[in-house]
């Protein structure tokens with residue numbers, strides 16, 4: 001499995017889809033806690049040393065899922081990383097299967113039977129001690145739940161790990177604020193109380209965070225991250241593995257059920273399988289995850305460092321970097337040297353869009369300065385050059401994209417590369433500068449591109465770039481775009497954070513509408529009503545019903 005940003009993101013969605021199918025087939029299981037740790041698991045599998053052909057290799061790292069009920073989430077990654085076949089996921093919880101409701105040692109890659117909550121960390125301490133005594137370089141990664149932190153044994157283990165200075169042990173606490181039946185802060189709070197009706201309010205209120213304090217008091221080195229931001233988890237694991245002298249905990253603040261709106265922050269989905277009828281809608285929802293990518297050339301070109309900081313403060317998913325060389329397009333913006341300067345400002349992934357001639361000659365420099373995904377233009381290369389670029393990028397764990405200008409059809413030579421592509425940019429302005437109007441024909445073109453890619457096994461994302469704003473973003477989403485570049489509509493706005501929140505809310509509306517249409521197509525108004533009714537948390541069901549009625553789907 002690839003280990004760059006794009007691969008981890010793709011795997012986290014694939015893992016969730018496997019969990020959905022498997023739990024639906026079993027008629028039971030734990031999707032909520034599998035989804036909250038999906039990005040963390042992806043990053044763990046990137047950093048771990050293991051060999052799926054030799055699961056008991058002496059010097060392997062050990063992954064111990066203490067929150068064992070999230071077994072489907074572990075199994076999905078064992079499938080993705082080659083320990084088991086993906087098709088085996090369908091046997092989840094059936095008699096004789098290696099994949100039971102909790103991890104079982106008969107499944108290759110499983111290190112611990114995590115049925116009884118609270119015991120996995122003690123076990124991890126024992127394994128870490130044994131590895132140290134044996135001078136074995138293997139390390140131990142334990143995934144602990146916040147619900148299971150109710151157990152006193154967790155804290156006994158915490159004290160022991162610190163006493164023994166176990167720097168070969170890293171804990172990821174999946175801090176999703178929900179446990180079986182209820183919210184952690186009501187059952188046994190780990191953070192300070194936040195007044196108000198929202199049971200997960202502490203997640204978004206840094207001043208209320210007390211969880212890491214507890215672990216620090218027990219002598220641990222602590223790191224806090226957003227549990228769905230791959231770049232933060234990845235950075236945290238790098239730092240954790242470099243830490244010496246004692247154990248490290250990464251407090252991963254996550255959303256239970258993340259990725260499927262009706263499961264998010266909803267205790268009901270701790271341990272319940274989706275119905276067969278809703279599976280195709282849920283799978284559609286998983287492929288509907290969207291991202292925003294502010295384009296910094298719409299800001300102050302003399303202070304691009306400040307523009308990157310603004311993207312960071314505004315909570316952007318990507319920073320979109322428009323490189324123009326004065327040859328492929330008349331304008332010149334900046335080159336790899338500037339990107340090198342900007343890279344230390346943020347850990348947000350860099351989405352580098354090369355509007356340059358002969359990208360094959362210089363793509364390497366853009367990878368070396370820390371781009372996470374690099375897109376080159378179809379007009380600027382041929383099949384052999386693009387193949388070279390794609391291979392180079394993938395072997396260096398950088399995502400690879402292709403862009404087409406408004407007047408350019410999809411080149412025929414692209415067919416063979418589609419399954420490997422991470423991104424396809426449909427330009428909706430003639431490239432060259434920010435601030436132009438969206439070319440209306442781009443809607444039609446994006447739909448055609450989406451159909452073309454779907455037929456050829458595309459696993460990446462379509463990015464809409466050029467003139468995307470609040471008035472057309474929902475349409476772009478409906479066309480099939482999933483990443484949205486915003487120059488004037490994001491970086492050009494005085495309050496970029498607010499502009500991004502507005503865009504995200506419009507995108508969410510478009511996603512909900514798309515799913516309602518899918519429900520209608522599959523099961524008429526009856527399924528539409530069932531789907532809306534699933535959204536019990538936060539009064540969403542009513543607004544979703546209203547949307548369905550307005551679209552004449554109810």
Ligand code: DX5
Pocket residue numbers: 295297298320322353429430431432433434435436465466467468485486487488489
């Ligand atoms: C166009 C660039 C775009 C553009 C975005 O050549 O690739 O990224 O600058 O800016 P807006 O959103 O203002 O069109």
Ligand code: ZN
Pocket residue numbers: 295320321322353465485
């Ligand atoms: Zn661009």
